[in-house]
Amino acid sequence: MIKSYKLQRTIADVVIYVILGVLGIIWVSPLVWLLLHSFRAEGGVTVPYVFPKEYTVNDYYRLFTETDVFDYPKWFLNTFVVAVFSCIISTLSVLMVSYTFSRLRFKSRKMFINVGMILGMFPGFMTMIALYYLLKAMNLTQQLPALVICYSAGSGLGFAISKGFFDTIPRALDEAATIDGATRNQIFWKIILPISKPILVYTVLTSFIGPWCDFILVRIIMGDKRDNYTVAMGLQKMVDKEYKQNYFKQFLSGSVVVAVPITLLFLKMQNYYVEGVTAGGVKG
């Protein structure tokens, strides 16, 4: 009886391994295709076979050297700078808002929470043009800070998950600290934040990735100022009708170059991500 139970479990495990293996391959293969074909030497957009016949790093080389039309290195740097700053501002806003909603009790708190949730649901189209002219009134159009503002200004509205996380931290902690004479400011910085690493990492990750994906706002805000484009905008341009035939392989290699750092970051941080989203998600 025990033996057969064991056998059953082994069979189950084998089945699971097979399923995971097959699905894992299915999941990764498009990305492997991306990687392989970013090194492809021959052909244009598509080729009628699976594996490239010849490999080259030429497209990566062109990506970083032929900068007169697509200044990829400059755009990569722009995106990085924008991502870092908007990540800092977003993380701070999200944490401040969610901490306030979770730990502090004040008049009209419920109202703020509901208004915040409502605002987050508004489809944002048509607001772009308003954003553009607001930034123009502040003399910020065509500059990188404008992007930072756009990506991080509304971030406080994404408080749901981290509020859920803060809700799980026992209140007794605050109370004990208050008795010891700590102000709320001190409680926030010295007690709550240090134990909030998972949600911190989660917020940092999600807000860092945003600027690498957007190619809509950049188009409107930067206009003809190419020096201040971001990577996503450049990649998007490479598959425009005008360029696609010649630049598709560069688009592939450019995508790989974007994906690699984010992937590494993600893999390193995924445990925190899971912790953060679990704690916050159940409640949020």
Next chain:
Amino acid sequence: MTFIEYKSLSRSEQIMYKVKEFFSLLPGKLKGFFGAIGKFFVNLVKNFIGGLKGYGSRFVQGDMSTKLSYVVMGFGNLTRGQSGKGLAFLAAEIMYIIYMAKFGLRYLNMFDTLGLVAKRVVTLPNGRQSIEFVDNSMLILLYGTMSILLTLVFIAVYIANTKSAFEAEQNQKAGKKNLTLKQELVDFLDGKYHITLLATPVLLISVFTILPLVFMILIAFTNYDQQHVPPGNLFTWVGLQTFRDVFKVSEGANKGYTFVQLTKWTIVWAIFATFSNYIVGMVLALMINKKSIKFKVLWRTLFVITIAVPQFVSLLLMNQILQDDGVMNVILGYMGIGPISFFNSSAIVARVTVIVVNMWVGVPYTILQTSGILMNIPEDLYESARIDGATPVVQFFQITLPYMLFVTTPYLIQSFVGNINNFNVIYLLTGGGPQKDMNLYQAGQTDLLVTWLFKLTMDSNDYNTAAAVGILVFIVCATLSLITFNLSKSSRNEEEFS
């Protein structure tokens, strides 16, 4: 009711419980939702009137320097040893006046008509023409809205100023010392800490989210359509006309048919997209997290890696791979299966393709999101099931799935609503195609209702209609989400840990 109590009910009782709970709470929640919105505005007006009430009486009772504060803001505080506060009020007044004089007033003046003259054609001495743009309705609307919001904020500050002056006077009369700036600031780190923390985010959100949204909402009440595009043209207020036009969209034989077809597909899509991701993601998460499975990090990494590629890249990638002559068909060719036109043969093939690709995109997120929750399922639930001889499949359907559904209902409904509005997958993957049904008006067979409505309005530059559609979509989504959010266990148990 806790989960254990809930589980002790029979299957049919459980379903009945859920249904009953939903419907018994629904009217209340709906009422609560709209009530809250109503209350918000009522409170706004009430606070405003309350502020005004004190405003008059304070003027009558106050002494000279308090009275002067009604004209020169901060005067009362300045004369009573609160120079920091007083200067801040004064600065606010000066800044507001400068803003209005240099910028705001011009736009505010034209807010009612949104401009009278779009442009002047000037004939140059050599016979050529040049154009001088005068009023730009869009800028008048935007900067006018900004000035109105700013004025409201200023009025609040102004009333706070009279209050502060009066309080300072009362304090002085009572022989108490007024708080210094430093003392007040210290309070902002403790008692009023919520103001400190919320100030910056609220400011940013007000300027860069709320203001543009108000602008967009106002556009729905104008005639900003293809015939009225600035700078060469003006647009103006038309009231509710645009909303009436929106409901005309479903008139006409093909439009009606399209509406019905796309509604059906939208619902089917939302259900499949939501639950396929949810269930497959959860099963995979269970498998990866099973105790006896090794290389957990490897498995998880395999799936999670797709998240790191920007979504528009991975969708464009999938689009290439699934082309008629793409690599997928090459592989199928090796296996002796004829080429399949994934996006351009029949509706059913394209729809299945979209759902499957959506799984490829979405399942990794579900794995990450459910992993932790799955680990939290009380082990004793499984223990007893195992003793009863339940197979893993039975365990999944009897314990895991119900538990997860119980805990993650709000998440599920949110992603359902999200899928109803899922532009990206459809837009980047199929662009709405295949376009083979002649009777679909301006739509393909994978177009969702939203993508269709926006195509209809935005392609022809009818911004006012697009804004109106946006408002309607919002009302539906917001109602759905808020109800479910409030229905969910989480909001009821918010104080559980306190």
Next chain:
Amino acid sequence: MNKTKRFCAIALAAMMAVTAFAGCGGTPQPTTTTTTTGGDTTASAATGGDTTATTGDDTGDPLGGEGAAGPISLKVWGPDAAQAILKEQCAKFSENMKAYGDITIEVVPQGEADSAVQVLTDSAAAADVFGFACDNLDKLVTAGALLEVTGADKDYVTNINSEASVAAATKNGSVWAYPETGDNSYCLVYNKDYVSEEQAKTLEGVFEACKAANKKFVMDAGNGYYSCLFMFTSGIKIDGFEEDGETQKFSDYDEDKAVKTMLAFHKLFTENKDFFLNGEVTKVVDGFKSDTVAAGFDGSWNFSNAKSTLGDKAGFATLPTINVDGEDVPIVNMFGYKLLGVNAATLYPNTAIELAKYLSGEECQMQRAEQLNWGPSNKVVSESDTIKNDQALSAILAQSASSVPQVGIAATFWTPVGTFGNKVVDADNPIDEAACKEIIKTTIANIRDE
């Protein structure tokens, strides 16, 4: 995920908003060139007509005295491919105008498809002179973003350019832009190894050659830009807008002839379905590279790629004929032009007009034809040896004679026409006469929103 998802949804919604600008459509609006235009306004501010401080005279200063007030600075938008040559030409212009003013010209890369969007977003920040595709003309004119071409300038433009290109720059009887090229279209590109010059003359011949070589013929039949050729060849042609300025107008057509043509196309495409690849135009050159494609309808912007891939084997020809009832009917497609527009918000209208005239003039068009292989709109350049010796350019120019210009097209045009194309080439669902009539009827109804 919710956050990212929401972000993307918003972004895409916005993208739709953006592409809406870039898309096709627009409406005529009676634009008076008198003093004031505006909403339903009263005459309160209609004081127009007072001239600015320019001290222009009739002594032949083409800049109308703008140079006297100080240095002039202009911004010009042109596509990436033309940056170098554009800079050269602008420098030449400044040099030519030295006597009248000190002109500094900044050349900024901006694709022709995108420029109209940018001008409509913020015309004050846009270039003074910009290149754009002619399908954006309606939108730009309706929005009042272009300075009208009047008087002697109008005569100049109409005299030196082909009639069709001027028509593409005309709306409501006024000329609004300066034709820059006449090549924004597509024609037959083939591999001479498989398709002979004779075969390239008829679509039947092309398919025959593909069949013989077991290679494919490529066309983007589900895309309205290409599939409109099925409709136009059948005699169903568009003719601007109805009076409401939104509804597409169709010229009269012979239904029997239309049905016969459609069925001829249908027969040809379905009989040769194994040699037909329905997909975007990049597949033509891709197919040349992997030697799987013998011919295709490819855009002029890809010609140089075809040339560099196939070398001497690259063949270019006007769209072939199709045999309808024993008669070879030439295929009619849509033809676009690139235009130079002068921004209505420019501070230096005279200088900008002069620059646009110069850049669209014979000398500059000739240089572009020689160095960039851009087809001209200028009559003299079109007749030059440079063009006649270039197979690709002469093919595309010959095509323009019978094409439908890409102007005055309703936003509702593209989707139904794409469906029309899909129906014609669909091998799985054969169509007959009755089905053809139904398709024509429904397509027109869907375009006209009836």
